[in-house]
Amino acid sequence: MKLINDFIEKLITESTPELPLWNIESIKHGKEPAWNYVDGCMMTSLLELHKETKEEKYLEFVKNFVNYYVFEDGTLRGYDPKTFNLDDICESRILFDLLDYTKEEKYKKAIEKTYHHVRRQPRTIEGNFWHKLIYPQQVWLDGLFMAQPFYTRYETLFNNQTYYFDIINQFKNVRKLMFDENKKLYYHGYDSSKTMFWANKDTGLSANFWLRATGWFVVSIVDVIDYMSKEERAVKEFFFPLLKETVDGLLQYQDKETKLFYQVIDQGDKPGNYLEASGSSLLAYSILKGVRLGALDSSYEAIGKAIFNGIVEKYITDNDGDLNMDGICLVAGLGPDNNTRRDGTFAYYISEPIVKNDAKGVGPFIMAYTEVLKTLK
Numbered sequence: 179m180k181l182i183n184d185f186i187e188k189l190i191t192e193s194t195p196e197l198p199l200w201n202i203e204s205i206k207h208g209k210e211p212a213w214n215y216v217d218g219c220m221m222t223s224l225l226e227l228h229k230e231t232k233e234e235k236y237l238e239f240v241k242n243f244v245n246y247y248v249f250e251d252g253t254l255r256g257y258d259p260k261t262f263n264l265d266d267i268c269e270s271r272i273l274f275d276l277l278d279y280t281k282e283e284k285y286k287k288a289i290e291k292t293y294h295h296v297r298r299q300p301r302t303i304e305g306n307f308w309h310k311l312i313y314p315q316q317v318w319l320d321g322l323f324m325a326q327p328f329y330t331r332y333e334t335l336f337n338n339q340t341y342y343f344d345i346i347n348q349f350k351n352v353r354k355l356m357f358d359e360n361k362k363l364y365y366h367g368y369d370s371s372k373t374m375f376w377a378n379k380d381t382g383l384s385a386n387f388w389l390r391a392t393g394w395f396v397v398s399i400v401d402v403i404d405y406m407s408k409e410e411r412a413v414k415e416f417f418f419p420l421l422k423e424t425v426d427g428l429l430q431y432q433d434k435e436t437k438l439f440y441q442v443i444d445q446g447d448k449p450g451n452y453l454e455a456s457g458s459s460l461l462a463y464s465i466l467k468g469v470r471l472g473a474l475d476s477s478y479e480a481i482g483k484a485i486f487n488g489i490v491e492k493y494i495t496d497n498d499g500d501l502n503m504d505g506i507c508l509v510a511g512l513g514p515d516n517n518t519r520r521d522g523t524f525a526y527y528i529s530e531p532i533v534k535n536d537a538k539g540v541g542p543f544i545m546a547y548t549e550v551l552k553t554l555k
Contacts, residue, residue: 181490181494182490184501185501185502186224186544188501190235190236193243195242198537199535200217200220200535200540202508202533211247211255212256213256213266214256214265215265215269216536217243217269218270218272219268219537219540220541220544221240221272222271222545223544223545224237224239224544225237225240225275228240231551240276241276244276248273248288252284252286252287252289252291254270254292259294259295259298262308263310264308264321264324264325267324268324268325270288271331273289274289274331292328293329293332293336296328299325302317302370304351304355304370305344309321313514315370316367316368318368318391318512319352319367320394320395322394322398323394323395323398326349326398326401326402333345334405339410342410342412345406346412349402349416353420355368356383358387361387361427363387363431363443364387364392364424365384365386366384366387366388366391366522367383367384367391367512367522368382374512374513374515375518375521376513384512385524386522386527388441388443388457389439389440389441389442389443389456389507390454390510391510392428393456393457393459393464393542395424396428396460397460397542399420399421399424400463400467400468403417417473418472418473421474422468422473422474425461425464425478428443428461429481431444432485433446436453437485438489439458439461439485440453440454441457441507441527441528455489455503455504455543456506456538457507459489459539459542459543459545462542463482463542465479465481466479466486466546466549466552466553470552470553485546486547489546502535503534503535505532505539506534506536507527507533508531508532509530509531509538510526
């Protein structure tokens with residue numbers, strides 16, 4: 179555990195709100211600081227680590243970091259709701275905890291501004307949120323994670339569960355439209371218009387099963403279970419079976435030696451494919467949390483821990499005290515029209531850079547770590 183704690187300490191001591199060590203995309207492209215899901219992953223994980231360890235340094239770091247981005251009127255630095263980008267909703271989930279801890283009105287205002295975006299988000303004909311304005315009529319698995327935990331938490335805490343039916347329906351649509359009954363896996367994307375260059379002209383589906391997209395989706399299920407009222411029938415009648423079906427489908431493709439999962443899930447024997455750390459971390463977290471919430475039986479705990487231990491063994495490296503997490507796919511997506519390289523093929527997914535310490539891997543890894551700590555009590 180000391181190795182992991184020291185690694186987390188490195189990440190927070192070497193990061194500032196303007197230049198976080200874990201936001202490789204921002205560093206690489208010289209982006210201006212803005213409210214974003216990558217930082218959101220890290221902030222979420224540090225808040226959960228604070229809750230578990232009671233170490234104030236994690237909460238203080240989050241408050242100091244987030245205060246750079248949240249202004250007194252609730253405006254969020256760099257957040258443009260007119261882009262209708264589901265990714266930008268993700269980080270706002272941490273505002274509920276910060277409001278609870280500090281009682282500062284600016285967090286409530288920021289929550290309301292984000293919720294206003296959620297309710298105005300364009301939708302496909304089936305009723306699901308578009309992934310972004312630049313991805314019209316498209317549902318990506320990633321988007322369930324980006325929006326639904328925030329949406330659920332708002333409905334539970336502030337809106338008398340009014341739109342639970344909408345949240346449930348969006349998951350039902352994904353199960354209906356994007357699940358492969360033979361492979362027992364979910365395709366990365368769905369184009370309701372069936373016109374995108376990467377989409378099957380009959381089904382609207384992308385061509386492959388990308389690990390991290392599926393990992394985001396599994397996390398969205400467990401987090402919605404956690405945030406939704408336990409009195410909601412759909413929690414046990416729909417979300418519990420959905421989680422088990424999704425996890426069982428993925429476990430068919432687990433690497434037997436390392437216990438990790440491949441970048442393109444079902445093609446582990448294909449040259450160029452690799453065991454990917456962020457998606458594996460997302461699954462470790464989801465499985466362990468699923469057991470804790472009663473959605474998966476206790477036998478799955480050993481499976482979740484084995485995945486977590488496999489990540490530590492393979493991808494947490496110590497080079498004379500310099501700790502890093504390797505094996506993280508930097509980014510992957512589908513299109514838009516002017517980026518035909520992102521075509522959803524196997525060759526595309528394995529072509530994206532593999533990096534160290536990006537929060538899309540580190541955040542889920544820390545979340546899985548907090549779930550491991552809970553099992554040791």
